[in-house]
Amino acid sequence: MTAPLRAESEPALSGEVRALFADLAHGGEMAAAAGVAAGSEGIFAGEAGSREQGTLVRVQLRIGLADRTVREMRYRAFGCPYTLAVCEWLARRIGGCTLRVLSGDGLAEVVGTAARWCEGLGIPPGRLGRLLIIEDALFAALQAAAAK
Numbered sequence: 001m002t003a004p005l006r007a008e009s010e011p012a013l014s015g016e017v018r019a020l021f022a023d024l025a026h027g028g029e030m031a032a033a034a035g036v037a038a039g040s041e042g043i044f045a046g047e048a049g050s051r052e053q054g055t056l057v058r059v060q061l062r063i064g065l066a067d068r069t070v071r072e073m074r075y076r077a078f079g080c081p082y083t084l085a086v087c088e089w090l091a092r093r094i095g096g097c098t099l100r101v102l103s104g105d106g107l108a109e110v111v112g113t114a115a116r117w118c119e120g121l122g123i124p125p126g127r128l129g130r131l132l133i134i135e136d137a138l139f140a141a142l143q144a145a146a147a148k
Contacts, residue, residue, distance in 0.1 A: 024087075
């Protein structure tokens with residue numbers, strides 16, 4: 001017998017969450033890009049949460065070092081379908097943004113806050129803590145890139 005994807009008191013996954021969860025195109029570890037000049041890009045990672053908490057997220061950002069632009073975001077996550085769907089949703093949105101745009105309150109301006117992700121994707125408010133872990137992992141990766 002398998003465990004249900006949601007508690008009985010939670011609403012069913014929204015259509016957008018189901019679609020994102022069904023197509024986790026940016027999931028997995030990042031490999032060095034073929035044909036890219038050495039020293040022109042860097043890969044920066046951030047991690048937050050733990051398996052014991054029920055959510056562990058590792059975010060990797062490929063950053064163009066000359067223009068400080070996010071070329072790609074990839075993630076590895078242990079968590080519920082909401083966790084994986086939000087990681088995919090973020091990966092689809094921050095590519096092409098500069099570190100300057102994503103610094104400070106810029107990330108919230110580009111993709112919103114974790115509370116807005118709940119509202120926009122139809123995620124139960126009780127899952128907000130898991131989304132804050134994603135936000136922490138993303139902030140850590142951005143800070144690592146900014147420090148370079």
